[in-house]
Amino acid sequence: MTADHVWRQIEQLLATATDRVILVAPFIKKEVFQAVLAAVPAGVVEITCVTRWSVSEVAAGVSDPEIAELAQQDGRAAIRLCHNLHAKLYVADGRCLVGSANLTGKATGRVPAANVELLVEVGTNHPEVQRVLAAVNASAVPGTVELAEQIREQASLMRDDEDGPRVVVPGQDEQPTRWLPETRNPERLYRAYNGRHRHIGSDVLAGVLRDLAYLDIGPGLDEQAFGSEVLAKLHSMPELHALTAAGRMSLADAQAALLASGELTAEQAQRTVETIAAWLHYFDDVHFVPTGPWEIRQGKELA
Structure with missing residues (x-):
């Protein structure tokens, strides 16, 4: 098994898409998102990407709101934001991968010292997959380029603030005070x-x-x-x-x-x-x- 096994799973799944692709991951890095868009066949005209943009997380470097620019340039992709998102799942028509891997270099194994992650295939019609997709659709808001710029600016200001709170990842780290x-x-x-x-x-x-x-x-x-x-x-x-x-x-x-x-x-x-x-x-x-x-x-x- 290669270090980029998780990425190969995602890439092979996306290559089978003919109609629609849905990407659901809290953390997405620009380089990996660019590779994902390149892996989706040109005939697929609907790519929905659901993620979350927390100022603290962006400041910590775990996610890139600049994916909004890539989505706009691609023309097929739409970014949606769900602030309490933790699920990771990737849909290509009737097939779906679910598990632990975000769309980051370390999670997918596209960079050295990769995380140990898991993705398993289930049908898109699985009740739990449908439950998550319905919950996301009910609460997500558009992730526009303008909003991405605001989040990045606030993250930069937070990182530069010597008196500010320690940069943490909500849901993973606890606030110190x-x-x-x-x-x-x-x-x-x-x-x-x-x-x-x-x-x-x-x-x-x-x-x-x-x-x-x-x-x-x-x-x-x-x-x-x-x-x-x-x-x-x-x-x-x-x-x-x-x-x-x-x-x-x-x-x-x-x-x-x-x-x-x-x-x-x-x-x-x-x-x-x-x-x-x-x-x-x-x-x-x-x-x-x-x-x-x-x-x-x-x-x-x-x-």
């Missing part, structure tokens, strides 16, 4: 997420991108869906359990809880509570009650 919101202006988050950050100062932008990295929200969402994702992450924070459970939260109690962790000074704890309050005011349906200890309460303030 818990997340607390950093940027004081949450309205800037969606602008930066969409690549519209030219007028945000570099120091402020660094904090916004660090928040986005920890939030790890999939690309391509509209502003309402993005806000819902942010709010879900906020409500998962231990500091906000009282607000979630009782509908109210004392800012003084939240500050005391942060101080008790031993990770923050009194000034840092106060600033963090104020930042959390600003995020809740922007993303949630809450109001502030400035009587006694300041409180955040769920719901709109009654006139």
Whole structure:
């Protein structure tokens, strides 16, 4: 068995395609994707590629959003993005390979020191294959060249940020510390997420991108869906359990809880509570009650 055995499996499968090809892999490198397109017969006019573009993963070098440019140049291929994707499967008409191998050099054995991977053939009509394809179709968003450029730019900024979080691969590595919101202006988050950050100062932008990295929200969402994702992450924070459970939260109690962790000074704890309050005011349906200890309460303030 040769070192590029997995690649030969994929190449031989693709060579049999006459109608359609579907590529499903979280990590895809540009060089391997180019080889895949070359292996698909010219008569195949429909190539669907489903992958995921996380800024952290792109910064780590495990995936290349530039495959969007190759797909555009090829003319037959369409990129779709599924942020929680982990499955790997490759379809050529009625045949399908499923297993562990991504479309990267190490996974396919096209570079030295290849991974140990597995691909086995099943029919495309296998119930589990159909289940995965249906789930992908229900949630995937288009991976455009413009979006690829935004992801690459944010990944480059993250890699260059000395104060930023360690570059990790979501689902494989764990974040080294818990997340607390950093940027004081949450309205800037969606602008930066969409690549519209030219007028945000570099120091402020660094904090916004660090928040986005920890939030790890999939690309391509509209502003309402993005806000819902942010709010879900906020409500998962231990500091906000009282607000979630009782509908109210004392800012003084939240500050005391942060101080008790031993990770923050009194000034840092106060600033963090104020930042959390600003995020809740922007993303949630809450109001502030400035009587006694300041409180955040769920719901709109009654006139």
